[in-house]
Amino acid sequence: MYQPVIGLEVHVQLDTKSKCFCGCSIKFGQSPNSQTCPVCLGFPGSLPVLNEAALKLSLKAALALDCEVSKFIKFDRKNYFYPDLPKNFQISQYDLPLSHNGALFIDSESGRKKIRIRRVHLEEDAGKLVHPEKGKMSMVDFNRSGTPLLEIVSEPDIDSAEEAYDYLLRLKAILEYLEVSDCNMEEGSLRCDANVSLKSAGGALGDKVELKNMNSFKGVKQALEYEIKRQAELLDKKKKITQETRLWDAVKNVTVSMRSKEEAHDYRYFPEPDLVPFILDEDYIKKIRESLPELPQARAERFAREYNIPRYDAAVLTADKYLADYFEQCVQLYDKTKIVSNWIMTELLAHLNKRNIDIRYLELKPKSFVSILEMMDEGSISGKLAKEILPEALESKKEPRDIVKEKGLVQVTDTKEIETIVERVIKENPKAAGDYYQGKTSAFTFLVGQIMRVSRGKANPKVANKILKEQLERRGNA
Amino acid sequence: MELHRLTAHQLSDLIAQKKTSPKEIAQDLLKRIKKTEKKVKAFCFLDEKDVLRQCAELEKRTSHGALFGIPVVIKDNICVQGQDTTCSSRILKGFKPPYDATCVRRLKQEGAIIFAKGNMDEFAFGSSCETSCYGPTHNPWDLKRIPGGSSGGSAASVAADETILALGSDTGGSIRQPASLCGVVGFKPTYGRVSRYGLIAFASSLDQIGPLAKDVQDAAILLNVISGHDGQDSTCADVKVPDYTKALVNNVNGLRIGYPKEYFAKGLNTEVKDSVETALGLLRKLGAQVKEISLPHTGYAVADYYIIATAEASSNLARFDGVQYGHRASDFDNLLDMYAKTRGEGFGEEAKRRIILGTYALSSGYYDAYYLRALKARRLIKEDFDRAFKDCDCIVTPTSPTAAFKIGERIDNPLAMYLSDIYTISVNLAGLPAISVPCGFNEKGLPIGLQFIARAFEEEVLLRGAYTFEQNTDYHLKKPEL
Amino acid sequence: MDIEYVAKLARIELNKQEKKRLSTQLGDILAYIEKLKELNISSVEPMSHVLPLKNVFRRDEVRPSLPQEKVLANAPHAAGNNFSVPRIIE
The missing domain is CATH 1.10.10.410 (Arc Repressor Mutant, subunit A)
Structure with a gap:
């Protein structure tokens, strides 16, 4: 038996209007290089100036993750050559990250567990490389270059793929509650790398493998499951695990060694001379702390208490800010809170998952949703009918009461x-x-x-x- | 009338009196250049048509600015929109920035004519203007000699009356040393006084743009235009800009001047020493309180500078890789090879030397021994000045240990070249303002410069001292024969 | 100094002659720089900024970007609206 030791490194794009060090928009999906200027292109002579919103959002996240915020914040240059990095250095934070020593709690059947956060720091994103199927060239688009990016590094406190998944869900929930990022993994606004090694019964820790290229939460879970199994099999055969970077192949469901001639990293960090230090007074931090919204854990506790629903239900409902918002809007209109929670958790979520709809973009408004429950109470439809009407309302975008009327489905009580x-x-x-x-x-x-x-x-x-x-x-x- | 011999303030008066026009001035200079430029080679780009187009535009303007119709040469490392800006390097050949540097934008607003691009040591790496990919600039006082550097083209063009004003940049003496060697005024403002936005960085924590001019008054006028806060440069201070021309008073009575004993020790040429001592005598006679001071860490400045400046440069110059602009090697196997060949072909020898040195100083295992140590030594050097300024208002020193040396004389001995900045480097490390003004000629008729150094943001003290000295001497009036 | 390693790190191709010449010159320069070791700096704070500037921000406002043709005008190689580089094998 081996004990997996997992640490996650998450990068989240901050939801500012403009980039980290210039005024270009960070809007996704625009024509290549249309959202660039001398600064984010790293043109000779250009200089960075920090977007205050990027720092504020970073501090919000750091405080919500229970981190110690540094009073003295500086930026450093991380030097390496890559075509998506216009200056061939990245403005990042090295020895003095803006915050460190935080924690995030995950809930599972075995109870609550603390995952320590090593550091949270702010840096700039790189551009995007595209490799067309044909030809000998790669294409570089700098629209993403300079987007503010928060790096959140956990301690290796995670000991299963399942836990890594829970950690990501919880982290995403917190960041969404804070409105610091839209955490959209498909658009790349949330990215996750993992470090995994196995500890054998004797306590010896194996060599670390870095996993990259997972582009969904499930992908992270699957990649870790695969990698844990792969490493265990190697150890069983008394084979050595190579310390390396492996890429997740989501089509073949395997991890593959990144066989590049990778030289030893020598990033030559040094303080970014083009940016001045940021010295934050207590008041500044206090104001940000006070502006923090209610976070998932607190909201779950309140839901259980105020709406008298089971803790588990409260945790599920609050895991997604927008789902929790939906629930609260429903119970404002309809006071049988348990029924609302049951219906959301079983019926509504099932349909949303099946149709791959994000609750944020759900067109069925809470008022319409609860009208189904009201019709049941009135006795005008049966529970069975109600369950049929819900998907129909989702599909047709019609009001549930209209569907019932049109179809003559009103229950016969005569x-x-x-x-x-x-x-x-x-x-x-x-x-x-x-x-x-x-x-x-x-x-x-x-x-x-x-x-x-x-x-x-x-x-x-x-x-x-x-x-x-x-x-x-x-x-x-x- | 030989307009090219005049200063900006003289020409502004003539324009105000309608006795001349921007076009007349430009044409006179272009005529002068036809005669002298093939000897001096101060410029890497000059577009006569564009100059005349600018003159025509100016004629349409209703409100005049502080530099209306005054031609200004821009060092080739300062971005001018749509005009070649190459740092006199092969790697940037053909680069036309899509934007103006903040100082260039301000010059244009004030009606200046962006006249030509001044030749320089490649990427400002040098003290002789010999490392330019366009070939060396020659000292107007002796064409076999270097004009100093790195702003050699800017200084030589002012000295040769090929322009009225010029902008240079100063990282370790690159404005003051060529000003001294060419017999003109060179002003290095306080770090943070002038926006660096649009200055192609050599060493970000040391670089500063400043004026080169024929007299102190012209330097003050140009400084007025380029100084002040800029939201595009985080290191540009939000400190009020006084009217620097108001500081031009012919009076040093009671001014406390210190001269550091370390600057008059071994290595200082005797003719330079004599001139500077004579200058100190004159200042004393004019009412200044002159006394000896000590800057004990002076001897470490050059070593300190060559770590900090090259480390920053190695990172700043990483962007020249053939992806977005400039030179790209034509023959390569893959991306890595493209980088290595592009940079191997594009950079000259001195640039390579400095990038390698800087890369080494930051590399894994050496950071603490070199870079971190240098940052600490830098504090000691700055604290020397802080202490000295408790007892004096300004410091006077030679600008350069020698007058202009011969082209080729030090090109193979980098260390000897580096040591020619020994009196100017500390000022950059400490972020202070300093000015170099002519203070004599040696036996060969080569100019000698006098440096005034003041506290941060006390440019007015420099102007007062330098202006008084200039008003009581006539070195600045002498012109080279070309 | 391992000049091969440093040159590779700096992505600069040097020919044999250059390597030899640079090694000698850099050796001299490094020997000169050694003098900094004479200083007792154990208790000195490093100084990366000479001015006491702090907290310089810009407001989170979108400003116009450059037109694409200006972005690409200086490119040695472009394809459509992209910069192009030798293919990166991944």
Whole structure:
């Protein structure tokens, strides 16, 4: 048995309007090199000036991750040559990151666990390289160059792929709550590298492998699972694990060695002379601390308390800021909080996942969603119908009440109508009726089923039950 | 009228009196250049048509600026939009910046004519203007000699009356030393006084743009225009800019002047020493309190400088890789090879030497021994000045230990070349303002310069001292024969 | 100094002659620089900025970018709106 030792290095693009050191927009998906200027292109003579919002957002994240914020902040140059790096150095932070010694808590079935955060620092993003299928050239687009990037490095406190996944979900939730990043992994606004090694029973720690190129949370999990298995198999065979960087291949579901002739890194860090130090007074930090919103953990606790829902439900609902917002809007309109939470967690989430819809972009507004629950309460639709109406509302974008009306799906509560159906069913199923008199309860259930079939599900089951019982009894007595 | 012989303030008066025009001045200079430039070779780019176009534009202007119609030469490491800006290096050949440096934008606003690009040591690496990829500039006082560097083209063009004003940049003496060797005024402002935006960086923590001029008044006028806060340079201080021409008073009465004994020791040429001592005598006679002071860490400045400056340069010059602009090698196997060949072909010998030295000083295992140590020594050098300025208002020294040396004389001995900046380097390390003014000629008729150093942002003290000295001497009026 | 290593780090190709010449010259310069070791600097704070400037920010405002043709005007090689470089094998 081996114990995996995992550390994660997450890069998140900060949600500012302009870049870290110049006024270019950070909007995603624009024509190549259309959002560039002498500064983010690293043209000769250009100089960086720090975007205050980038520092503020970084500090927000650092404080929310329980970090110690440095009073003296400086930037350093990390020197290396790469075509996506316009100056051939990256403005980053080396020996004095803006914050360090933080923590993030993850909840799992085995309870709460603390993952220590080693450091959180601010740096600039590089441009993007594109390798066309044909030809001998690679293309460089500097639109992304200079986008503010937060690097969040955990201590190697994570001991399973599952835990790494939970860590990422929780980190994403926190950053979304803070509104510092949109954490969109597809657009590259959140990126994650992992370090993994195995500790054997004797306690000896194996060589570290760095995993890159995972572009989804599930990818991180799968890559780690694969890598842990791969390393364990090697160790079982008494083979050595090479310290290296491996890339996750999401198509083949394997990690592959990055077989580049990588020379030893010698980044020649030194203080960035073009930027002055940032010395933050207590007040500045205090103001940012006070501006922090309620974070997932606190919100979950409040949900459990205020809405009287199970802790687990509260944790699921608050894991996504926008889901939690949705829930809260619903319970403002409809006070049966447990029903709302059940419906969101089972029905709504299932449909969203199936259709790959982000709750943020859900067109079904809370008011419409709770109208389904209200119709059930009114007795105008059954639970079964309600479950059918929800996906239809999602697809057609129609109001649930309109769907029910249009389809004539309104439940039949009219006693006379149901009585006619019941009479018909009893007449058509003499055997079942006979069995009922013999004391077979299953016969009753069968007859109810038949009523629902004949009414095409529209008969209010409560009313149908009552009338069936009355009629059978009346006949039995006769 | 020989307009090219006049100063900016004289020409401004003539323009105001409608006795001349920007076009007349430009044409007179272009005529002068036809005669002298093939000897001096001060410029790497001069576009006559563009100069005349600028003159025509100026004629349409309704409001005149502080430098209306005054031609200014721009050192080739300062960006001028759409004009070749190459740091006199092969690696930047053909580079036309898409933007103006802040100081160039301000010059244009004030009606100056962006006249030509001044030749320089490649990337400002040098003290002789010999390492330019366009070939050396010659000293107008003796064409066999160097004009000093790295702003050699700027200094020589002012001395040769090929321009009225020039901008240079000073990282370790690159304005003051050529000014001294060419017999003109060179002003290195306080670090942070003038925006560096658009100055192609050599060593970011030392570089500063400044004026080269025919007299102190012209330097003050140019300094007025280029000084002041700029939101595009984080290191440009938000300190109020006084009207520097108001500091031009002919009076040093009570001014406390210190002369550091370390600057008058071994290595100082006797003729230079005599001139500077005579100058100190004159200042004393004019009412200044002159006394000896000590800057004990002077002897470490050159060593300190060559670590800090080359380390920063190695990083600043990493961007010249053939991807976005400038030279790209034509024959290579892969990306790595393209980098190595592009840079191997594009950089000259001195640039390579400094990049290698700087890369080494920052490399793994050597950072503490070199770079970190240098940052600490830098503090000691600055503290020397802080202490000295408790007892005096300005410091007077020779600008350069010798007058102009011969072309080729030191090119094979980098260390000897580096030591020619021995009196100017400390000022950059300490971030102080300093000015060099002519203070005599040696037996061969070569100019000698006198340096005034003041506290940070006390440019006015320098102007007062230098102006008084100039008003009581006539070295600045002498012209080389060309 | 391991000149091969440093030159590679600096991405500069040097021919044999250059290597030899630079080694000698840099050796002299480094020997001269050694004099800094005479200084007792153990308790001295390093100084990377000479002015006491701090907290220089810009506001988070979008400003116009350069037109693409200006961005690419100086490019030794461009393809469409991209800069192009020898293919990077990944």
